[in-house]
Amino acid sequence: MKINGQMRYLWRAVDHEGEGLESFVTPTRDKGASLKFIKEAMKRHGCPRAIVTDKLRSHTAALKEIAAADLQETGRRLNNRAENSHLPVRRREREVLRFRRMKTLQKFTSVRASDRNHFSQERHLISRDLNRxxxxxxxxxWRIVMG
Structure with missing residues (x-):
């Protein structure tokens, strides 16, 4: 995404149910940024059974450095959960005509992830009454907190 005319990259960690665990904004999309993000996510959430990524070579290089290359899975539709977690950010970006600072993007993504995790109930799996x-x-x- 563009922030003040400069490209910035949003890294997201999503669990197997599609809940956002971690978000991270960097000015580069290289091995160093990938390594920093993966280490931070693993420090907070533990070592996963599998790490699904796109085919960016910096992910592979970073995972080799921390000896987790055997956990990496790349494939045609494997990282759809992470891509779909980007959609609210992209929608917000269009509404407000871009973010102005990296800090506001970082705040928005972290708050939005926890908000979405709290309110998202996988509607397609349950009945209408149970959903209500x-x-x-x-x-x-929410009304108590905001009221």
Whole structure:
């Protein structure tokens, strides 16, 4: 994404259910940035069973450096969860006509991820009545916090 006319890169860690775990904004998309992001995510959330990435070579180089290259999986539709987690950020970017600073993008993505994890209930897997019950508790909590 562009911030003040300069390209910045948003790195996202998403778990197997599509919940955002970590977001990170860097000015480069190289081995160093990939390594820093992977180390930070592993420090906070532990070592995963598999790491699904796109075919960017910096991911492979970073994973080789920390001896986790055997965990990497790349494939045609494997990283769709991470790509779909970018959609709200892209929508917001269009609405406000770009972010002005890296710090605001970083804040927005971290807050948005926790907000989405809290309210997203995988609607396609449950009935309408159960969805209403599950949504009522977070909405009541939200009203208490905001009220």
């Amino acid at each position: 019950l599950r949504r009522s508790a977070p909405l009541a909590e």
